[in-house]
Amino acid sequence: MTKVLINETLVDEQDAKVSYNDRGYVFGDGIYEYIRVYDRSVFTAQEHFERLLRSAKEIGLDLKYSVEGFTELIQELLAANDVINGGVYIQVTRGTAPRDHAFPTPAVEANIMAFTKSYDRPYKSLEEGINAVTTEDVRWLRCDIKSLNLLGNVLAKEYAAKYNAQEAIQHRGDVVTEGSSSNVYAIKDGVIYTHPVNNYILNGITRMVIKTIAEDKEIPFKEETFSLDFLKNADEIIVSSTSIEVMPVVKLNGESVGNGEVGPITKSLQEGFNRYIDVHS
Template sequence: MEFALLNGDIIQRSEAKVDVEDRGYQFGDGVYEVIRIYNGKMFTVEQHLERFFKSAESIAISFPYTKPQLKEMLEELLVKNNLATGTIYMQVTRGIAPRNHVFPTGKVTPTLLAYTIKAERPLENMKSGVKTILTEDIRWLRCDIKSLNLLPNLLAKQKASEQGCFEAIQHRGQDVTEGSLSNVFIVKNGEVITHESNHLILKGITKDVILKLCSKNHIPVQERTFTLTELNEAEEVFLSSSISEVMPIIEIDGKKVNAGIPGPLTLKLQNLFEKEIEKQCGVLVGKII
């Protein structure tokens, strides 16, 4: 039996239902977050909760709980579902109200939902690397909000899937932004470069961990916009996300990166990232290297 968290109560997942007039269902009027679970523990939980609350605040949703209260409920949900490796998905919407494009007046209680998903680490892809395509970034201009409105991301990811690729790297004109569900990094002259965290990309939690690891281990790093030309000429390319961790990119639009194998700096960062996981969550059973 699996359980879900709905509005403060942990109930059977099959019983977790929302009203047809929930604004998340009708308008995508809400935000979401995904937390990676290793050894039954939440990785970088404080950073994820901070981003979750900030996204809600950015669209004027008053959160029904404090961060410590939500963290406690999520920990209880993990125990109930006995999840060792996977994710917690959670979302909050503006709540239930008659359909109207204007925000509802009066007291409307936000709807909070969370549930767990079993998901092993994608070790084979992390060892061999993945193929990607390029696609124009057609999303709105507040990509820093982790909104439920993901249709452009879905279209990009579907396009990649139909071409036998793992991810779509998005760009606005000549400027590379991020993947459909990941941040993108290049290595140029031994330096790691990734898009600055602004309104054009999501401020990735995994991205921030990587940047801190670079700083601690004297790996040169820049947060700045880079171009399609720089991407095409990069020594190494990799992506990051809560699910994919540090994922080598070995091909872009049919052109091989680093002769089609993961690069040395990417492999080093994978190793450092695994050590960070173990520092927070305990020893990992399966490892990349």
């Protein structure tokens, strides 16, 4: 029987229930992480839990767990579900209290929920690339917080699905920010460009790994904003996340990116990413 973590208890999937007054359910008042598992090893766990704690701090949510505490809870869940390759989703809400926008006083215990998924890496799309479309970024101004409020992201992804694309690349006016669930890179003349880390994007863990790989390989990595036109004229485009890794975009708004094939810098970063997984799993 598949187990789900509810607070500190592993419960059978069908018994994993939360109150209708859970603030995550009512307000989206909470935060989350999604972490990858390769060969039973939790990939970049430290970085993910540090980001979870940062998100908690940014929304004024007091957590009694440390990085180590979370890691232990998650390891237990992964072992119970015998996950070899896959991922673990973990969310924390501000707890259960009668509906009122302001924080409950006195504060209530946070609610923690985590579940696992078993699946392989997306080998086919990593090799062939995916289609993306562009769309206006209508989200709030704290995209650095990995908040449960994902309506803007959901609508962007749905827009992509409508046009048979796998990702929507968002832009605020002319400035390209990030994908609906990924970071975005435009590669031009051997240089990787990506939006700087600030409140307009999530500081992706995969982005940090890609930055390290690019530096190791001495591929220039510029954290600078770029325009929609620059993206459209890029030689290569990548989107990255925990689940899609270093994913090439070969079509943007129905037009080929560069020569329409997965480019050399993308391949080099993918090779570096495979090695990084080997070393760090």
